[in-house]
Amino acid sequence: MSTNTIPKVVAGETINLSQEQWLDGFFSGLKNKGVSFGDIQPEAGPTPKVKKTLEEKMKEELDPIDAYSEILKKGKNNTAPEKADIFRFKWNGLFWLAPVHEGYMCRLRIPGGEVSADQLRELSSITDDIAWGYLQITTRNNFQLRVIQPKDTPELLRRIQDCGLQSRGSGADNLRNFTANPTSGFDPYELIDVMPLIKDLAHYIENHREFYDLPRKFNISYDSGGLIGVAEDTNDIGLRAIKLKEPPAGHPLEGKVTSGVYFQIMLGGVTGHKEFAENCHAICRPEDATEVAASLTRVFIKNGNRGNRGKARMIYLIKEWGYEKYLEETAKLLDDELISFNFDDQSFTELIEEHKKPSVAHPQIGVQPQKDKGKSWLGVYVPVGILQSGEARAIAEVADEFGSGRVRLTIFQNLIIPDIPNDRIDAAQEKLAAAGLRCMASAIRGGVSACTGNRYCKFASSDTKGHSLEIVEHLESKLTLDQPINIHVTGCPHSCAQHYIGDIGLLACKVKKEGLEEPVEGYHVFVGGGFGLDNKRLGRQLFKSVAAGPELNEKIEALLRVYLANRYPDETFQDFTTRHEIENLEAMVLQLSGGVLA
DSSP states (O other): OOTTTTOOTTTTOOHHHHHHHHHHHHHHHHHHHTOGGGOOOOOOOOOOOOOOOOHHHHHSOOOOGGHHHHHHHHHHOOOOOOOOHHHHHGGGGGEOTTTTTTSSEEOBBBBBGEHHHHHHHHHHHHHHHHHSSEEEEETTEEEEEEEEEEGGGGHHHHHHHTTTTHHHTTTTSSSSEEEEOOTTTOOOOOOOOOOHHHHHHHHHTTTTTGGOOOOOOOOOEEOOOOOSOOOGGSEEEEEEEEOOOOOOOOTTTTTBBBBEEEEEEEOOOOOOGTTTEEEEEEEEEEEGGHHHHHHHHHHHHSOOOSSOOOGGGGHHHHHHHOHHHHHHHTTTTTOOOOOOOOOOHHHHHTTOOOOOEEEEEEETEEEEOOOSEEEEEEBBBBBBGGEEHHHHHHHHHHHHHSSEEEEEETTTSSSSEEEEEEGHHHHHHHHHTTOOOSSOOOOOGGGGGEEEOOOTTTTTTSSHHHHHHHHHHHHHHHHHOOOOOOOEESTTOOOOOHHHHHHSEEEEEEEOOTOOSSSEEEEEEOOBBSSSSTTTTTEEEEEEEETTTTTHHHHHHHHHHHHHHOOOOOOOHHHHHTSHHHHHHHHHHHHTTTTOOO
């Protein structure tokens, strides 16, 4: 070797001639055997551990969907569930109510909120036989039954299934009840009947086990464009019906869409976290809706946060990825069902046909005409969603005698009886009235919804349902509104009654009062919230820590009087509160009350 050869350095050390020759021989031997450095892989190190929540660990120890035998054991011995059981039993719709009550709440799963008269009768009998004699309508057009002892859970689940209903997957880390416009199929203003699509999605989910193991709860809603809204933009996935015109020659969508109804896809709604579902610039055909919704959900199942329950919602994965990547991952699971649609481009939005429908105050209550001439639906007012078993039987009888034997639940905690001939509407209302039910409500009463509250829920800080009715009684005795308002009353930050989207939203809290050792029940007051195509806004906090009772009632009364005295002609409460700064609204309320309400 030439003395002019540049010295070789290995690992920072200069090697001598004999070492260099040995290495040359070693690598030549490897080369002759067809081996190169590229073939030599480093030893795999240990797979980094992903931190998982306690709930995820409990699911790994025993899949909650397989916990039915444990329910039977607890029932046989009439014993309360242990900590892991409390979590797992939610997969069968059973929620342990302790320390508020020693018993279960059972939440059903009723896609689209449709029940038959016979099913309603059986639910009434179940609650009489083994629960507390009433049904509770939820804000996801669903039913809950309270309070059931462990020994009665086997009979409860059997009877629910025997009448064609179910409770599986109605709680915890599951797809919650699928919501839809309660008049879908007979609404003269809808663009499409979404009930067949909702039921198709429900059957799809039931037959794929993977959908019973999500990182956290998940909500899906279909909006048909009908008269009664469904708050689709408060869901993880909201599919909103739109009608398109035929694209002109040369348009980017030429050949990709034809005139007809499609679904605008909105993602990431969770109003308890102050997030609406937002447009992601994609649409799909109605016939592809089930596969699209399932694929969007599968992406969340695979990639959602399982190490932090507070961040285990779809919106946080979208915040991390962006909509584009989320749709890219979804598209890998599909053929060609997603269609790009730029809602920020006028050439695209001009393809959307204007959808006109009348403005009706609380159309979920009262009489409204159906698309089939000569018939109407009848919306029955159910105060804060509490339906006594005798009232439920009366509704079933009216549905059979005057309608088609079916009933629809609404997200506003009331119900609808469809298909009543117009010449029999009065007789149907008379029969309901004889059972203590009415089909009329004021502009105040008709828009009140409330979560369970601390009568039955351990998370709630106040008696939401009781306070809601007190507020209504007070306001109706003091003033009259000619514009409808929605008052949403929720007992904790989980926001089951979605206080952020009410014209007036009340979030329960504890209030310290001078002279009292223990805090009293009260509320933070929000104003200006709304949902839907034209009213989507998050409410802003106006008052903090107002004690329930006279103080709260009078403060809301003063707020409404300020609205009536200072609004523009025909201005809605939401528009009025939106155009005023919070400080100005507060000052006007205090001035009207002479500072007494400060």
